[in-house]
Structures are given as structure tokens and as C-alpha cells.
Amino acid sequence: MKGPASAARWHLATCHGCGLLSRTGAGQAARCPRCGTPLHARKPDSIARTWAFIVAAAILYVPANLLPIMETSSLFGAQQDTIMSGVVYLWVSGSWHLALVVFVASILVPMAKLIALVILALSVQSRARWQPLQRTRLYRLVELVGRWSMLDIYVVTLLVALVQLEALATIRPGSGALAFGAVVVLTMFAAMSFDPRLIWDVLERDDG
Amino acid sequence: MGVTESPLVACHDCDLLQREPMLPEGGVARCRRCGAILSRNHPRSSERALAFGLGALLLFLIANLFPIVGLSLGGDFVQTSLLGAARAMYRHDMRLVAALVLATTFVAPLAQLLALLYLLLPACLGRRPPRARLVFRGLTLVQPWGMLEVFVLGILVSLVKLAHLASVVPGVALWSFGGLMLLMAATSASFDARDLWTRLEAAR
Ligand SMILES: [Zn+2]
Numbered sequence: 583m584k585g586p587a588s589a590a591r592w593h594l595a596t597c598h599g600c601g602l603l604s605r606t607g608a609g610q611a612a613r614c615p616r617c618g619t620p621l622h623a624r625k626p627d628s629i630a631r632t633w634a635f636i637v638a639a640a641i642l643y644v645p646a647n648l649l650p651i652m653e654t655s656s657l658f659g660a661q662q663d664t665i666m667s668g669v670v671y672l673w674v675s676g677s678w679h680l681a682l683v684v685f686v687a688s689i690l691v692p693m694a695k696l697i698a699l700v701i702l703a704l705s706v707q708s709r710a711r712w713q714p715l716q717r718t719r720l721y722r723l724v725e726l727v728g729r730w731s732m733l734d735i736y737v738v739t740l741l742v743a744l745v746q747l748e749a750l751a752t753i754r755p756g757s758g759a760l761a762f763g764a765v766v767v768l769t770m771f772a773a774m775s776f777d778p779r780l781i782w783d784v785l786e787r788d789d790g
Numbered sequence: 791m792g793v794t795e796s797p798l799v800a801c802h803d804c805d806l807l808q809r810e811p812m813l814p815e816g817g818v819a820r821c822r823r824c825g826a827i828l829s830r831n832h833p834r835s836s837e838r839a840l841a842f843g844l845g846a847l848l849l850f851l852i853a854n855l856f857p858i859v860g861l862s863l864g865g866d867f868v869q870t871s872l873l874g875a876a877r878a879m880y881r882h883d884m885r886l887v888a889a890l891v892l893a894t895t896f897v898a899p900l901a902q903l904l905a906l907l908y909l910l911l912p913a914c915l916g917r918r919p920p921r922a923r924l925v926f927r928g929l930t931l932v933q934p935w936g937m938l939e940v941f942v943l944g945i946l947v948s949l950v951k952l953a954h955l956a957s958v959v960p961g962v963a964l965w966s967f968g969g970l971m972l973l974m975a976a977t978s979a980s981f982d983a984r985d986l987w988t989r990l991e992a993a994r
């Protein structure tokens with residue numbers, strides 16, 4: 583065996599469910615003989631699917647940040663909050679550490695995740711050979727942090743349920759919350775569709 | 791290559807085919823090309839996952855039966871549980887958001903726990919439950935969507951925001967969700983799909 587060899591070259595595939603290595607036939611409908619999870623040497627249509635989810639998420643990213651995620655009506659009148667103004671509110675009211683947490687989870691992570699996925703998809707499409715290890719780590723990071731963007735959805739949900747004080751204030755959810763939730767779900771699908779093994783396939787072919 | 795051949799494994803992140811090293815107890819094997827975790831040798835991983843999972847299920851019930859937090863101002867007192875919060879979103883015509891909250895904090899973690907216990911309990915007793923493959927498939931599909939740890943952080947952020955507005959009364963479920971988050975993390979960390987399937991295979 584010379585140089586690195588991928589399992590796919592030997593017509594073998596690892597099961598995503600139980601980790602068993604087994605032979606993949608020519609047929610598409612192969613399943614893991616042990617746990618029954620469908621086997622794919624590579625995720626099907628990985629790049630096309632990843633792009634579709636990236637584009638959809640990027641489009642919804644605009645209303646997610648511009649539309650209000652909640653509306654507060656109090657004795658002093660009505661006020662609309664976007665994701666950003668929520669961060670500013672926390673900052674001004676002295677909770678700068680929480681402001682930072684929400685800023686990272688709600689604004690930085692979704693944007694960084696989209697940029698990272700674009701870099702990954704483009705690099706695989708252009709058969710790039712640079713830094714495969716760093717790109718694999720980038721992918722793992724994207725998978726790890728993506729879920730934390732749900733933070734604001736939960737905060738809005740709890741505030742809407744609790745702030746129903748007739749005497750003082752009531753909070754209603756805004757349509758930005760819907761767009762924001764969609765962005766989180768779509769970027770998660772994008773990350774799930776991407777196959778990090780494609781990063782290494784280019785290197786494989788030249789060594790062979 | 792050596793004469794004593796350990797089994798071949800392929801890395802799930804870079805697909806490198808390699809021999810699996812013999813692991814000491816508590817050892818972790820990493821891919822030699824990309825560093826992804828190939829396998830772990832944690833003794834009695836299924837028993838530990840089962841114990842943590844049973845504890846998590848108990849806390850899950852408590853966390854959803856009691857209010858998370860209450861808000862009091864003058865004569866007004868409002869409190870909410872997780873399901874109540876999702877219902878409030880639903881009533882405000884945010885059905886998809888309500889469904890998303892419910893799916894990620896209630897349905898997915900519950901399904902994950904029930905599927906784990908369904909597989910682990912018989913496996914630890916040396917049996918194979920019926921439809922193990924189907925349940926395991928459901929488990930792997932539902933796993934990425936449970937987001938209890940994010941929800942707990944969401945509760946904390948809400949508490950800080952609410953503290954500016956009125957006096958906040960922490961409920962029983964607040965602590966339960968904190969404990970549930972830790973137990974779910976311990977369950978996932980202990981669970982080893984390979985160990986489970988080795989046991990299920992042996993039980994056949
Ligand atoms: Zn690897």
C-alpha cells in the first residue's frame with residue numbers, strides 16, 4: 583500500500599451509524615449489514631445540496647437581521663427589537679458579558695458559518711489542495727457551533743410567554759424570529775450535506 | 791505492515807483506511823491523517839450511558855412538569871413551563887417557530903433518550919430488542935436536533951433581561967434543566983455505538 587489510501591478506493595465504506603467498515607457494491611441502495619444505516623461512499627450530491635442550503639440561508643439572513651424579532655408594548659409606547667438592538671440593549675444595561683455571548687451566538691456564528699461553508703464548497707469544487715487538515719478542522723468547527731445560534735429563538739419564546747404583565751408591558755414575537763429560525767435550520771442542513779471526505783479525494787488521486 | 795493484524799477502519803472525516811490500534815482502557819484512537827476520533831475504549835460504556843440516560847429521563851419529566859421561571863410585579867404573577875412557552879408562540883401566530891422550539895427542546899431530546907434506553911437496557915442484559923435497526927436509525931437522525939444546552943443558555947439570557955423589568959422567581963424546572971443538560975452530555979459522551987452493536991450482535 584503506497585501513500586494514503588481512502589476506503590472508497592478499495593470499495594469500502596464506513597457506516598455513519600455504527601462505524602462498521604463494509605464493502606459497497608455498485609448499487610446505490612447498499613445498507614450497513616450490522617445496523618441498517620444507508621451506506622454512501624460519499625454523501626450523495628454533496629456540493630449541489632450544500633450550495634442550495636447556503637443560498638437559501640444567505641437570502642433569509644437579510645430579513646432575519648432587519649426584521650424585528652419581538653415587539654414590546656408598554657406604558658411608554660411600543661418598541662421593536664431586532665437581533666442587533668437586543669445585543670445593544672444588553673450592552674447598555676450593563677450585562678456586557680451576556681451581550682458578547684448573544685452577539686457571538688446570533689450574529690457572528692451564522693455569518694461565520696455561511697462564509698466557512700462557502701469557502702469549503704468552493705475549495706472542493708476548484709479541486710484545491712491547500713491545507714486539507716485546516717479545512718477539515720474548519721468543517722468540524724462549523725458542525726459544532728452552528729446549534730448555538732438557536733439562542734435568540736429561545737430567548738424570544740421565553741420572553742413572549744412571560745412578559746404578559748397588563749400593568750407594565752407585553753411582548754409579541756416579530757417576523758424576524760421566523761426568518762432567523764429558518765437561517766439556523768438551513769445552515770445546519772448545509773453543514774450536514776457537506777462531505778469533508780471530498781477535501782481529501784483530490785490529494786488521493788495524485789498519490790495513486 | 792505487521793503480522794498481527796488489527797481490524798481495518800476508515801476515518802469518517804477523511805476516509806483514510808487504517809489499522810485500528812490496540813487501545814488501553816480509557817484510550818482514544820485518532821485518525822493519523824486528520825485527527826478525527828476513530829474509536830474509544832471506555833470500559834462499560836453502555837452501562838454508564840444507560841445509568842446517565844435513566845437519570846436524564848427522570849429529570850426530563852420534572853423539567854417539563856414544573857414552571858421554569860415566574861415573573862411577579864405588584865399583583866401580577868406570570869409563570870411558564872417549556873410547553874407553555876411553546877404554546878404562547880403558537881398563539882401569537884408563530885406556529886413554525888413554536889414547532890422548532892418544541893422539536894429541538896422537547897421532541898428530539900425525549901426521542902433520543904427513549905431510543906437510547908430502548909436499545910441499551912436489553913443490550914446490557916444480553917438481549918436484542920425487536921426492530922433495533924429501525925430505532926437506532928431514528929436515534930442517529932434525531933441526535934443533531936436536540937439543543938437542550940442552548941436552551942439552558944437561553945433561559946439564563948432571559949433571566950438577565952427580565953431582571954431589569956420585574957422580580958424573577960426561579961422555578962423547579964430551572965434547576966432540572968441545568969441538571970438535565972449535564973446528564974444528557976454525560977449520556978452522549980459515554981454512549982459508544984460500536985459497543986452497543988457488539989453487544990446486540992452477540993445477543994442474536
Ligand atoms: Zn481522518
